[in-house]
Amino acid sequence: MPRMNAAQRHGVEFTLNGRKVRAEAENRMLLSDLLRHEIGLTGTHVGCEHGVCGACTVQIDGKPARACLTLAQQVRGSDVRTVEALAPGPAELSPLQAAFRRHHGLQCGFCTPGILMSLDALLRDQPDAGREDIREHLSGHLCRCTGYATIVEAALAAAEEQRKEETTNA
Amino acid sequence: MKPASFDFICPDTLDEALSALAEAGGDGRIIAGGQSLVPMLNMRLARPGVLIDIMRLETLRRIETSGDGITVGAAVRQADLEAWPNLLRDLPLLAAAFPWIGHVQTRARGTVCGSVAHADPSAELPLSLVTLGGAVSLRSRKQKRKVTADDFFIGMMATNLAEGEMIEAVHFPKARPGSGYAFREVGRRHGDFAIVACAAVADDTGLRLGIAGVDDRPRVFALPELDDDQFDDALNDIAWSLNAREDIHASARYRRELVRNLGRETLREASRCRA
16 A cells, blocks of 8 residues: 655656656645646646636546646546647647637636636537536636626537537538 | 645555554545545645545445445545436435536536535535435444434534544435425525525425525424425424524525525425425
């Protein structure tokens, strides 16, 4: 039974955006800080640090989760995805991101990475998600600029586009 | 907003977890999903010297049906129970309560037993457990014991968990045919802490109303079938018997008013579901 001493840093291995990574973290380090300060992926934003605002939301094993309420050591062996995984290339947005842009689903952009990760998981798990499902998922996020109407419109448009795509491919 | 330092232990067996907990004495805490504990660590309202992670213990990850009850192990996440295929049939009260428990993003990580251990007076899972007349299995290195949910919660974030003890599982009585269940809540925002939450059961023994967010712990009251006037009097008596809290979100008076109105609606809905 490994006991990890508080005074030292300990290795943590997990899959991050499809790649195996190994980082070093003190026991008390949060996943949000590991991602930003140790690994250098600053797309995950940190707002309230007690699970209320949703800015730090990432996906852990496919499910949206608060990086600020997760100790780095708790993701050992897990599959973590951050907002950096969404865009297929440096000059290209994912369909959900593009819909946010078209529908003015963001203004300052601080809350956006977390919202994108929640909605990305929703549209993958429930391709037929409607307005109510989107609002339910958004209730775990705070946006202080735009109001939520344009975010809901963007998500609905992305869901619609995804369904069309699937019909075309089928 | 960062936790103070602590040793971290990842036991491979339940026995190892219980030994580690015993050795840590009052300085040890179990961590499961962390959705209640990590905010406490971040705000340094909790400063354990040792954290023992139980999420890799397969034996605690089970939802089991036995006779007239459902046993939910300490490592079962809220989202796992929410997605359990028999939920609507066997635990309809929980099916109604789940949309109110935190957010999708916290239910994905938080555990059922963790919420019970945290014992927030406005939390939905402790309320549901108390209203259904459930029980909590506690285990230490030396002994196992089972206490009723009503005895388990003793005050504001206080339980009768002893030093060296952890919750091994919680037990929910299975819904019986011909019984009705309902859950209602008023909060500032969907998913926020409840100002008042009500859970109701209607069966052949009468009515039961559970109330969270008002007193320092979830409270449950038995009522006979009453006509409308008597019903309002009974709810008024219940509202005044609670030691209603006053905080930034609501006055004690508003909370009592919610008990009267939300309580009535929840009981009526449970009675309708029974019919």
